[in-house]
Amino acid sequence: MSVFKTTLIDCRQCGRRIMVRAADAERGSIVCSHLGCGAINTLSAGFQYDENIVRGLPAFGQLTYLGDSQLIYPLQFGRNVIGTSDLCTVQLDRFMHNGRCFISRRHSTLTVAFDKWTGQLRYHLQDGAIDNDGKTHQYSLNGTKLNATPLQKTEIVDVEDEGIVTLGGVDSFRLSHYVIPSAMLDTYKVELDFNPDRTQ
Ligand SMILES: [Zn+2]
Structure with a gap:
């Protein structure tokens, strides 16, 4: 089981930093807490791929x-x-x-x-x-x-x-x-921070 690390993201509307906690990650969204903003930011991306994969192609x-x-x-x-x-x-x-x-x-x-x-x-x-x-x-x-x-x-x-x-x-x-073959892609998958976790 992975440990959730509190993460900072940039608000899509005001561009200021917002702290993402485990509960937000589970909900899949976070409301910007900055004064006058209040935008709902979706926490969609669960993973990306390591670009070192290109060296082996x-x-x-x-x-x-x-x-x-x-x-x-x-x-x-x-x-x-x-x-x-x-x-x-x-x-x-x-x-x-x-x-x-x-x-x-x-x-x-x-x-x-x-x-x-x-x-x-x-x-x-x-x-x-x-x-x-x-x-x-x-x-x-x-x-x-x-x-x-x-x-x-x-x-x-x-x-x-x-x-x-x-x-x-x-x-x-x-x-x-x-x-790029999917079997190769799977080995270069990088989980992003706001994924499963419940420690904080
Ligand atoms: Zn904002």
């Missing part, structure tokens, strides 16, 4: 070229710069269309992150990439689309499993998420 998802399903580009955890330059994390072939390639040297950025609440990987897509100097963000020449919708400059979008990313208006890729 065999893969982080991949992009498959729709013009040739043999062309598969694996992703790595963190930031993937995608383009034709050999300095990219994901170096694409120079796909030619009537003698032209529409993909920029550093075309898009696909960031693979771990969501500790769902225990799964998330994929964030942005047009362009941080320059090699690490300071300026350069956009692609011909743009990036997700499921046929162009991304605005500075926009960052979540890419779902099987989402279609189009670079330069011509070349499209299907994203395959890496799904």
Whole structure:
């Protein structure tokens, strides 16, 4: 049996600290005691997942070229710069269309992150990439689309499993998420403080 540790949370309405006791945790909610607030804060989260799980993963998802399903580009955890330059994390072939390639040297950025609440990987897509100097963000020449919708400059979008990313208006890729197996997830479950306990 675990021991309840009194926990402080931030009130969702006024942002001030509230002390959560065992009785509140059992009830599943707590009323903010700060003057003039009184918001009801739900104590829903019972657990999250330890992000060290990503160290043991065999893969982080991949992009498959729709013009040739043999062309598969694996992703790595963190930031993937995608383009034709050999300095990219994901170096694409120079796909030619009537003698032209529409993909920029550093075309898009696909960031693979771990969501500790769902225990799964998330994929964030942005047009362009941080320059090699690490300071300026350069956009692609011909743009990036997700499921046929162009991304605005500075926009960052979540890419779902099987989402279609189009670079330069011509070349499209299907994203395959890496799904973390539930048996592995179970071993990285972290119980949060406001869970069962009755000592205080
Ligand atoms: Zn409050």
